[in-house]
Amino acid sequence: MSELTALSAELAARASELDAADELSCLRTRFVLDDAVYLDGNSLGALPVSVPGRLADVVYREWGELRIRSWDESGWWTAPERIGDRIAPLVGAAPGQIVVGDSTSVNVFKAVVAAVRMAEEEGGGRRDEILVDATTFPTDGYMAESAARMTGRTLRPVTPAEVPAALSDRTAAVLLNHVDYRTGRLHDLPGLTAAIHEAGAYAVWDLCHSAGALPVGLDEHGVDLAVGCTYKYLNGGPGSPAYLYVRRDLQPRFDSPLPGWTSHTAPFAMHPSYEPAPGAVRGRVGTPDILSMLALETALDVWYGWSGGGDAGGAAHEAGAMIESVRAKSLALTDFFLRCVAAYVPKGRVESLTPTAHAERGSQVALRCDDAGDIMKRLIAQGVIGDFRHPDVLRFGFTPLYVTFADTERAARVLAETLEGAG
Amino acid sequence: MSELTALSAELAARASELDAADELSCLRTRFVLDDAVYLDGNSLGALPVSVPGRLADVVYREWGELRIRSWDESGWWTAPERIGDRIAPLVGAAPGQIVVGDSTSVNVFKAVVAAVRMAEEEGGGRRDEILVDATTFPTDGYMAESAARMTGRTLRPVTPAEVPAALSDRTAAVLLNHVDYRTGRLHDLPGLTAAIHEAGAYAVWDLCHSAGALPVGLDEHGVDLAVGCTYKYLNGGPGSPAYLYVRRDLQPRFDSPLPGWTSHTAPFAMHPSYEPAPGAVRGRVGTPDILSMLALETALDVWYGWSGGGDAGGAAHEAGAMIESVRAKSLALTDFFLRCVAAYVPKGRVESLTPTAHAERGSQVALRCDDAGDIMKRLIAQGVIGDFRHPDVLRFGFTPLYVTFADTERAARVLAETLEGAG
Incomplete structure (x- = not known):
């Protein structure tokens, strides 16, 4: 041998x-x-x-038979926040802070613009810089560039290691990846978030390559805003909708650049003026993409059926464990x-x-x-x-x-x- | 009796x-x-x-068996522009001008911002006004308001009948609905588009309540940009992705506020700097939502199998008829x-x-x-x-x-x- x-x-x-x-x-x-x-x-x-059977039921019964009634009767309307709550324990978030919908790119735009506006609310235009991970998956950089252009800020690419030294009282927001898509390097979310807060800026984390693979601890580490996709470690299917986390105490100040009708406090009143809903719902935009969203919801079952279940709090605890x-x-x-x-x-x-x-x-x-x-x-x-x-x-x-x-x-x-x- | x-x-x-x-x-x-x-x-x-069977095939075979290979082998990657071309004859557009993806709300934002930027390119900041249909479905108004805020323009709501009198050399863009969602009134797309062009402004039409129900004639009437949903008369399913039309000669000037990686000219080269693709692809943003998108593609079959088919040109002609x-x-x-x-x-x-x-x-x-x-x-x-x-x-x-x-x-x-x- x-x-x-x-x-x-x-x-x-x-x-x-x-x-x-x-x-x-x-x-x-x-x-x-x-x-x-x-x-x-x-x-x-x-x-x-579990996905094919559930999707067949969504198509045949919920769409084919109940049709328009499913927006209420099958829970379609509230799917974005309900599924957000299913993802929440996997990234260390209490319920009511995550909403599912749109692509990661679109959510990066919402989060970075909203973070800049929060910084502006406090310090005016003095905080004129956005830091972005220079090694990031390109779309984050492109969207941050657009957010900078549209809010009149300057975008400054730096490596995550350079972030602490690059932070100043000019920093409005910092967009970072939890795990680098190319090298697989895990960045120090607790330490970097603390440094960003120390500088008075807002931390936006992209969790695409960490959510579902490792604990994130969004609430524990005081992350301000986060986004992520659901088709990698969450197994939601090709191009399944992304999600947006806005920390609970920041939600009243979340000023979306994409204020679609489903984020309105009374969407069916059809008011000509926009009044944002409270809570995570404020991060919604247009009509939710139901087929992909409900496939994702079912894909998340694996995190909840592991050792029996119990009540909602117990299930969240179990998913977190x-x-x-x-x-x-x-x-x-x-x-x-x-x-x-x-x-x-x-x-x-x-x-x-x-x-x-x-x-x-x-x-x-x-x-x-x-x-x-x-x-x-x-x-x-x-x-x-x-x-x-x-x-x-x-x-x-x-x-x-x-x-x-x-x-x-x-x-x-x-x-x-x-x-x-x-x- | x-x-x-x-x-x-x-x-x-x-x-x-x-x-x-x-x-x-x-x-x-x-x-x-x-x-x-x-x-x-x-x-x-x-x-x-036709949808349930096709969707089962997408799920079991394309996702379940081929998995990641389906992005190429099952044509997932090019679905947004391919399905755009299937919608095109229904709204009177030649191929290569429509891309499917995101919600109507998100596409309204892209279209209005892009229209303002086109006007700015020509006239600088002099064109400082966006007109919007005051009777519109609310989301269009909210998104136009955000587009105005983020481009430093003023939003002015007027009824479609008031548009001709409201147009001036201050008008950058006008966002109108082809059919009013509440009353069912069909607005004069050819006449209003001509008036908007006469004033040197850009016309953005929302086709949600007309596409699939009546001829639109986008190319014939020289519409600049248009958006629409696909879950009404196009039967794409709950929350199926929306679409964006950018007239061919304007595509090189389409400067997207949401420049996601899938609109890059070389998306897999992972360039840190953004260089937009030519053509309709430029209107894409993030990873396409495949399950919903392919359900829509199949739903559009009804427009093509009516009287036999033939080659692509013949099929488009048939759909138009x-x-x-x-x-x-x-x-x-x-x-x-x-x-x-x-x-x-x-x-x-x-x-x-x-x-x-x-x-x-x-x-x-x-x-x-x-x-x-x-x-x-x-x-x-x-x-x-x-x-x-x-x-x-x-x-x-x-x-x-x-x-x-x-x-x-x-x-x-x-x-x-x-x-x-x-x-």
Whole structure:
């Protein structure tokens, strides 16, 4: 038996042990999966088994039979805030602060403009600068640029590490990513939020790559505003609606740049003048996109049926506890993947961009190599599905709800073989 | 036989004749309908028979099996512009000018801001006024107000009739509704657009209550920008995505206030700086909402399978021809409804707010009476589904694709009985 074969046998055995001890392992059957190793749940989460049936009911009965009556009778009208409350415990928010709807991009615009207006209310035009994560997923930067242009502020891109030094009494708002989409680096949300508040500015966090993969603690850390998508670790389906968090005490001051009729305090009175609703509803805009929204609602069931349920408070508590288990498994998976990669892949062939420190790691591993585009194509052909990020990054996302340690060992092994074949 | 019974027999017979001669009657079977008379398709269109099967395929196969590959392989990525091209012939637009996504409210914001920026490009800040239809569906007014605030313009509400006199060299943009949501009045799109252009301003039309019910002629009349929803006469489903039209020659100057990553010329290059794509794609924002969008795509089949099809140009021509037939039937339906109401309902019990002139009528009839809220509840309980608009309007929408003349006679008869019972 060669050294590599022995090593592989050892790591495969270890994977079996870890899977046997995994308290979340029963959740895998809640998703539609096949023989592939799906490590792209950080781009599009797998299909929850419960979604097709629910969606058929929404279409046939709620739309087809009840039609217009469903806005009331099937709870369509209140879906944005109801589903917001289902997401809330996963990101550490009490109910009544999250509303679902629109895309992440649109919610970034709402949040940044609203943050600038809050700063203006206090300090006038003196706070004339918006800081944005220079390494951000591009759309956040584009939307922040538009928000700056339309509020007469200057946009200043800085890395998250540079934020504390860049803060001043000119800072109105700071837009940051909780986890970097490319490297998988987890930024220090508590520390950065505190520094932003120390400077008298408002913190807007993008949770796209953290919500559903690790605890966020929005309320605990006093985050002002946050946005996120629901089609990654929340498994809401392709392009499912995003969400907006506005901290409860800031809601009366949330002055939306997109004051659509569904955020009106009396939407069916059809008043010609706008009077915003209280609470999270104020973050709504147009008519909610029901099919996608109710698919998402059902996809979130997995967070609530884990160990029995109970009343609403109990269910929220349970979902909050589950995210801790998810985080523990996420770190164990990425640790194990890095260990397998180190064991199987010749030194120097790939370089990990993902921090080794747990406190700095999200739920993905990013490996750099010059031929990443070609390698990812070959991996996918062999049933290991990650994604390629231009120009040289192999990205592997680990969704603890359905990725196993055996998957993880196999992915690293196939990666090593592929790199060798391409080398 | 009483006079009323004789009248009713006569009108019912007339309804049978009209239904027998209706060239669109075969389309009714393409929708899921029941024994009720559904006159609320101007709020939520009925379920097309083709949608549930297509949606199941999207969920099970495209999402569940292909997962992330579907962005390319199932054509998800290009859906917004592809579906825009399917809507185009229905509103008189050549391909490449319409993109689907976001809500109507969000698209109103994009369109009005972009129109103001076009005016500014030419005349600087001199054009400091936005005119808005004072009788508009409220969200248009709220969004126009926000657009005015964020571009430093003044919003001036005027009735559509007052627009010509209100136009001046201070006017940057005018936002109007093609059909009034409350009264069903059809405004003079060609004449008003010409007047707006004469004044050097930009015309933005909201087509929510006209698209799919009557020909719009966007290209023919030189409309600058237009928006509309897809869940009324286009039957896309609850909250299905809206669309944005930007006339081809204006596209290079379309400067979006919501420049999301999917409108970038190279979205996957992840450039930190924004460079807008050419064409209709420039109107996109975030990740498209696939489930709702593909349900809409299938719902639009009814416009293309009518008399055979052919190549893309032929199909567009056919859809354009069909909208003419739809308009003819729509007018016949609303004429017949008004005739039945006049015959059955005692004079003075209700007052029609809908113009009698065809050139001024959309595809709905609005009847005013003091007890409208109560009456509509009773009508619905008897299987005549219209809707109530605060404070005193009974609104009946006529979707020519599935409403029959027999439905129409029955609705008027039940209305008369209900009014009598409540009187």
